[in-house]
Amino acid sequence: MIGKGQSISRTQASIAYGWNQEKEAEVVLKEHLAGDTPKQIAEEFQIIQSQNERCIKNTLSFVVSPTIKDGKELSHKDLEKIAQRFINEMKLQNHQAIGFVHKDKQHTHIHIYANRISLTGQTYRDNFIGKRSQIAADNVAKQLGLTRVREVQQEKIQELKWQRLVIQKHHQQVMETRPKSLDEYIDKMKACKVKVIPSINKSNQLQGFRFEYKGANLKGSEVHRSMSGSKLIAEISQNNSYTRLREVPQTLKLLNNTVELSTNMAGKIAKDLAKQVIKRGLDTGLGMGY
Known part of the structure; x- marks a missing residue:
């Protein structure tokens, strides 16, 4: 399983992409949120983000991708568990977050958007966010018995x-x-x-x-x-x-x-x-x- 992460500024547009029904999007994670549309979710993010207006890239965007083989065998509950554990590994339990699974391609993957500003107004440090996302995804794969990046790399090297x-x-x-x-x-x-x-x-x-x-x-x-x-x-x-x-x-x-x-x-x-x-x-x- 692979994890990618970055800080972004276009919150509503990104959430709208995640919620795109043409990509057969399904909600698999919803933390500290009540809205039912990208606009409503973005507005809820913005209420919390107003506590720190100096932070421009105030939303965290992640993509968590199981291998093609694992993705075909994962149920909705399995995908929910992956999203929740990933948030825990990234220590974002005190942040608003929403996650969607996309199955429009052969490769099932999860888009997660988390508010970079916590419920108590603290700004989440995004240094080495890409590397930390990889480690978090690898830890989740290990916990759930899914294929890890290093296993895929070793197979590739042997081939x-x-x-x-x-x-x-x-x-x-x-x-x-x-x-x-x-x-x-x-x-x-x-x-x-x-x-x-x-x-x-x-x-x-x-x-x-x-x-x-x-x-x-x-x-x-x-x-x-x-x-x-x-x-x-x-x-x-x-x-x-x-x-x-x-x-x-x-x-x-x-x-x-x-x-x-x-x-x-x-x-x-x-x-x-x-x-x-x-x-x-x-x-x-x-x-x-x-």
């Missing part, structure tokens, strides 16, 4: 086993040539029929790489843990220096542009560098002891 092995082999061959830039690495992988796709967010920060080969599209860490973005950058940066890499690069040249590292990736590189320093210290200490 693409031979592509992973080929990508890893070409990666090792290219790294043996000691490429001195990411562009050089990408070009050499392309010559091996492997497309390397940088993942760059809206802030022009590099988050990692995906590898495409013969119908497979995988994150570097899904191919092999040694191919994560942080490890790849650290190794290529090292190739470009006569001394050991001591600091995390601030920016990188990539496809004729200058990009920054995401906070997450920079943190991972820093952690790896710290481990290398500790290991070298231990090795030196052991050597001196003999």
